[in-house]
Amino acid sequence: MKMKRMMFATAAVAAAAAAFLVPDLLDYHRFSTALDRQAQASQASGPWPQFAETCFACHGPHGQSRNAEYPALAGQPAAYLEAQLRAFANGQRDNLTMGPLARNLTDEQIRSLAAYYARQAPAGSPDAMENAALEARGKAVVQARSCQACHGEALTGKELAPRLAGQAEHYIAHQLAAFKSGERHDASGAMDGIAATLSNEDIPAVARYLARMSPDPRQIGARQDPAGQQR
Incomplete structure (x- = not known):
C-alpha cells in the first residue's frame, strides 16, 4: 500500500510538471525556429550566434521573460542592447x-542578437498588479x-535609453535601487543623478507605474526605417 501511494504521488508530480513545462517547451520550439530563420537570412554577412538555449532560459521566448527577475529584451532599442552587452563584456x-x-x-x-x-514585439510585465494609489505616485515621479x-x-526607449513601458516591475525596482546605491552606473551620469533623488517609497511606485504601462508597438516601430534598421 505504501509503495502504491509513493507511485501515485510520483505520477501526480510528473503530471503537474508536464502541465507546467509543455507551454514553455512549445514557446522554446517557436523561438528556436525563429532563430534558425534568422540564421539563414544572415548567412551572407556571417554566422548567427546559436545561443537560443542560453537566452531563452532567462529572457524567455522572443525576449519576453516570464520571470520578473530578468529584463524583457523584446522591443528594446538595438543600440541600447549592444551597449549593455559590451558593458557586461568589459566589466x-x-x-x-x-x-x-x-x-x-x-x-x-x-x-x-x-x-x-x-524587432520582437513586447508584451506587458508578468508581475504588475493594479494599485491606483501606487501608480498615481509613480506617474507623478x-x-x-x-x-x-x-x-x-x-x-x-530610444537610442541608448531602454524601453521602460511594460518592463518587469521587480527588475525596474532592483535597477533603480542599484543606481541609487551606486552598485550600477550610467555612462552619461543621468540615471545616477535621478535615482539619487528617489526615496525608498518612490522606487516601488515608479516600478509599478512603468510595469503597468502597455508598450505601444507603433512607437517601437517608429524607431525603425523601412529596411528594418534601428535609427
Missing part, C-alpha cells in the same frame, strides 16, 4: 551570468523627473 556592468556570456560574443554576434530582440526626455514620449 562596466558586473553580473556573474552575463559577464562570461558577453565576453564570448564577437562584435557581429552582439549586433545580430541586438537586432533580433529589437516619472513626470517630475522628465523621464520621457531620454526614454521617449511613450517610454518605449
